[in-house]
Amino acid sequence: MLSYQHIYHAGNLADVHKHAALAWILSYLVQKDKPLSYFETHAGRGLYDLGAPEALKTQEAENGYARLNNLGIIPSDHIYAKTLDACTQLHGSHSYPGSPWVAHHILRPTDRMTLCELHPLEANHLRAVFPKAKIAQNDGFATVLSACPPTPRRGLVLIDPSYEIKTDYDTIPKFISNLNKKWNVGIIALWYPILGDARHRTMVRSIRANHENLVVHEVSFPPAKQGHGMVGSGLAIVNAPFNTGSAMSEISGWFAHLT
Ligand SMILES: C[S@@+](CC[C@H](N)C(=O)[O-])C[C@H]1O[C@@H](n2cnc3c(N)ncnc32)[C@H](O)[C@@H]1O
Numbered sequence: 001m002l003s004y005q006h007i008y009h010a011g012n013l014a015d016v017h018k019h020a021a022l023a024w025i026l027s028y029l030v031q032k033d034k035p036l037s038y039f040e041t042h043a044g045r046g047l048y049d050l051g052a053p054e055a056l057k058t059q060e061a062e063n064g065y066a067r068l069n070n071l072g073i074i075p076s077d078h079i080y081a082k083t084l085d086a087c088t089q090l091h092g093s094h095s096y097p098g099s100p101w102v103a104h105h106i107l108r109p110t111d112r113m114t115l116c117e118l119h120p121l122e123a124n125h126l127r128a129v130f131p132k133a134k135i136a137q138n139d140g141f142a143t144v145l146s147a148c149p150p151t152p153r154r155g156l157v158l159i160d161p162s163y164e165i166k167t168d169y170d171t172i173p174k175f176i177s178n179l180n181k182k183w184n185v186g187i188i189a190l191w192y193p194i195l196g197d198a199r200h201r202t203m204v205r206s207i208r209a210n211h212e213n214l215v216v217h218e219v220s221f222p223p224a225k226q227g228h229g230m231v232g233s234g235l236a237i238v239n240a241p242f243n244t245g246s247a248m249s250e251i252s253g254w255f256a257h258l259t
Contacts (some may be wrong), residue, residue, distance in 0.1 A: 004162035010048035011061030014233035020080035037155035041140030043115035045125035051094035116140030148183040173206035194232030215240035
């Protein structure tokens with residue numbers, strides 16, 4: 001039973017971290033004139049209406065990307081800022097791009113996109129917004145594993161679960177290890193929340209034990225509301241492109257203004 005809906009959280013500070021990093025990695029990859037395979041295990045609906053009651057109820061976008069934007073912190077020439085602009089120009093000032101929209105904006109017609117999403121309504125949104133992408137209304141872990149190694153062979157998987165299922169913390173390191181065995185050149189980017197009890201640490205340690213080249217990038221920020229458990233956002237990237245570290249340091253700087 002799925003209860004998590006990303007519309008309540010779209011555009012929050014964790015989304016800024018994840019979407020800015022995703023935009024940077026993809027913009028780096030498309031510099032090379034060779035096609036890519038792009039996968040999301042947990043896609044959400046792809047495009048969010050921040051004027052929807054769910055988003056207005058939490059105000060997470062207001063305290064998230066909108067706050068950074070209003071403070072002029074996100075440089076206008078960053079690929080994330082350009083993606084936000086493109087989204088509002090196409091879909092209106094209340095729109096916010098989910099990770100599939102970020103990717104779709106940067107990828108080229110020769111690249112392949114597979115979006116997994118279990119929730120039927122979210123999957124329907126994806127079909128409407130991305131008619132040319134492959135939408136799999138199935139478990140993202142199993143779907144991506146069975147599709148790899150893909151053609152084209154260069155590419156990226158974004159893993160962005162809601163961590164509603166507590167066993168995710170144990171199963172994700174095994175999934176990443178199995179995926180890497182099948183697709184050793186694929187970039188695997190995992191997003192995780194940083195909660196007060198730091199429960200992500202064991203998971204990240206297990207991933208690092210199997211992947212010496214793991215790039216981990218974490219940012220801290222004030223909770224969206226008093227009492228909110230999430231106090232930061234993390235990304236663990238296997239086979240990260242060259243220069244990912246310095247690109248992430250730039251993104252960290254945006255968050256330093258908030259604390
Ligand atoms: C955190 S949201 C995704 C947000 C999106 N990646 C973004 O940044 O715009 C997680 C999504 O995963 C979906 N989901 C949960 N379990 C899943 C599974 N096993 N396979 C595929 N999708 C799943 C949920 O319905 C939810 O829409």
